[in-house]
Amino acid sequence: MSVYQQDSFWNAFKRGFLSMPPVIRTIIAINVVIFVLMALLGSWISEPLLSLFAFNPDPFTALTQPWRIITYMFLHGGGFHLIFNMLWLWWMGRMVEESIGPRTFSVIFFGAGIGGALLQVAYASVFGANFVIGASGAVLGIMVAFAYLFPTAPIMLLFLPPIQARFFVAGWIALDFLLLGSGDNVARLVHLGGAGTGFLLTKMHYQGYDLSSLVRPIEQIFKGKGGSKKKKKKPKRSDMYAVSDVEIMEEQDVDELDEILEKISKKGYDGLTAEEKKKLFDLSKKN
Incomplete structure (x- = not known):
């Protein structure tokens, strides 16, 4: 009986995971795998990962080590940090990805993460700042996209009545703004930069800009690399x-x-x- 239950749970989990939209599924999988490795192997792997891939908002470092502006989104400092980011990405992001497609969704997610990081660079050039990790800025950009697409969708929170998505996300952004400089070790500027970039990109999409065109050249690079190893020249036939x-x-x-x-x-x-x-x-x- 227990074997049957375990098998049923695993199959249900597998079906649920595979039913997620592809980009969200990939982002969650990478984040979870990296976090589990860091938790299991401790400082032996977490310190090198953080030193190489966390985002350093120092302008010189950001310019000379540009990969950090992407990789920092896949590092999280604690279990709750990871869980809440991935849950919000799944709860709100799946409807966004299904509505606008995986390519455009990718542009908004990574664009929001990059926009948040760049705002932190502007701040650090004057006041200085610590290393940044986490997908919060990118996720907030997706939450803004959700509120833009489905403004009256109800958000259900414990012990509270349903809140329309536009008011919920606006309240979240207002809270980040109010807590700027509070010293709580949260990168509020990254959140705000991600929200602003997410809004601009979503608006551009609905104004007719083809954001997916930014992804297609990258796809072609990988297709070219994958296909170059297999392709062999053959005699050309007219038929x-x-x-x-x-x-x-x-x-x-x-x-x-x-x-x-x-x-x-x-x-x-x-x-x-x-x-x-x-x-x-x-x-x-x-x-």
Whole structure:
């Protein structure tokens, strides 16, 4: 009986984890793995990781060690720090990623984290600042995106009545602003910079800017590296398409599918034109 229960729990956990949107699933997995390694191996690994990958807001260090502006988002100083960041990312982020797509979601998440770090650099250049770790700025950027997309969605908190998302997130930002300089060892400026950047990027998306175009060149770099090892030159035949032509057609299909899915998320399936419905059906048969 206990074996059956354990197997059922594991299968349920696996199904729940795999059902998360892909970007959120990846971010949570990396954060949890790194935190577990730091907890299990102690200072033997945590000190080198922090010294190499935590964000140092010193302008010279930020300029000469630019990887820190990304890697600091995957380091957390304690269990509650990690749990709350990942829970808020999951609670609010999944609806955002499902609505705007994984590429645009990635731009907002990492853009908010970078924006928060850069604001901390501006502050440190005048007043000095400590090392920064944690995904809080990036997560707050996603929370702002959620409030922008679903302003009246109810947020349920213990012992409190439902609060609309726009008021909840605005209150969170106001609290960070009020606690600036309180000496509580929380990077409030990173939070505020992340919130502001998240708002700007989300607004740009709904004004028609294709934020996903920032991700596609990075995808092509990894595809190129992965494919360069496997590709072998073969005699060209007149009755076959060139490999590059096939890849371009696949890219176009992906872009068209993204546009159709985004329209479905905004207007529903019935909002598609007959031509778009036919295109969606044709693409589904290809897959």
